[in-house]
Amino acid sequence: MRRIHIRDLNFFSERFPERPNPYFEWVWDRTLQDNDVTVFTDQFLHEALRNKSRVKVGVLFEPPAISPEVYAFARTHEEAFDYICTFDESLIASVGSKFVPYIYGTSWIHTGTWGVYPKTRHASMIMSSKKITPGQRLRHEVAGRYGSHFSLFGRGIRPIENKIDGLKDYRYSIAMENCRVNAYFTEKVMDCFLTGTIPIYYGCPKIMKFFNPVGVYTFENLDELDGILKGLSEEDYRSRLSAVWENFAKAVEYFWFEKSLWKSCLSRVV
Incomplete structure (x- = not known):
């Protein structure tokens, strides 16, 4: 199984990285190591500036109305990432940008x-x-x-x-x-x-x-x-x-x- 490290504050228990999915295994990174691939979400985006993982991917979970500062950071520091996944169409439409679309979906029901x-x-x-x-x-x-x-x-x-x-x-x-x-x-x-x-x-x-x-x-x-x-x-x-x-x-x-x-x-x- 492919392993991808994640730095995240949106999910407060280890239930999130441990939830099984058929694509890869989440590994909760608590020490900001330099990994092969690291995903940084919302409040952890800034850590990409000092991380030396081979591949750095940002993921915007919350909408702009909840976390406007996260979107401001993503706009001004996109060069720190290989990709930034978002549902914000204005970011995705940016010429030459590193923003790519994704669907959040998910569920709170078992x-x-x-x-x-x-x-x-x-x-x-x-x-x-x-x-x-x-x-x-x-x-x-x-x-x-x-x-x-x-x-x-x-x-x-x-x-x-x-x-x-x-x-x-x-x-x-x-x-x-x-x-x-x-x-x-x-x-x-x-x-x-x-x-x-x-x-x-x-x-x-x-x-x-x-x-x-x-x-x-x-x-x-x-x-x-x-x-x-x-x-x-x-x-x-x-x-x-x-x-x-x-x-x-x-x-x-x-x-x-x-x-x-x-x-x-x-x-x-x-």
Whole structure:
């Protein structure tokens, strides 16, 4: 198995580099060694300036709305890397740049519990107390206006130990990214697809490029959401089951961001 070292702060346990994938083995580098290939993510990008690994790859996990300083660093220090993987189309379009596209995808639901579950409940929403980004603030507006229309879960509201418990029984779930960025979608929508739940989605403007549009609703504001909520029903869900199954299969493919990293650049240097 190919081994790739990683310097990372996004995942606080060793579960991330130890999660198996068919492309390569992550090795958590805690001492900033000079390796054959080292991946530097977000808050560790600056370490590439003093590292002498044969190949240095940057990976931008968080969007600009969360970590603007990381994007500023990547723009001004791209020469320190062989590649920088990102979903930011403005960076990828830079003439002669080292930025290459990848798909984040991923999931917070254990792979062994994925499936299109029988649905006995109407709709849910899982949220946090954060109000920093546009998407986070809009979540609270949605919960305030429509909270009585669905089961609401989250810290300080109705905690659940496992995220799947807020999805698997529900025909629909409101899934909102922290911000809207082309080609950027995360576990927030993926976890819906991986439990057979139709997402009512705020986020990636190009989500229809990746998934069957019949199996996902999208909105940009409260007025659009209002119209969607009025049309939801058990019959509507059943009419979309073929797309639900198709999107489940697509989500399984997008789960491995390692696969996307491998295709974008790592296969060329390992």
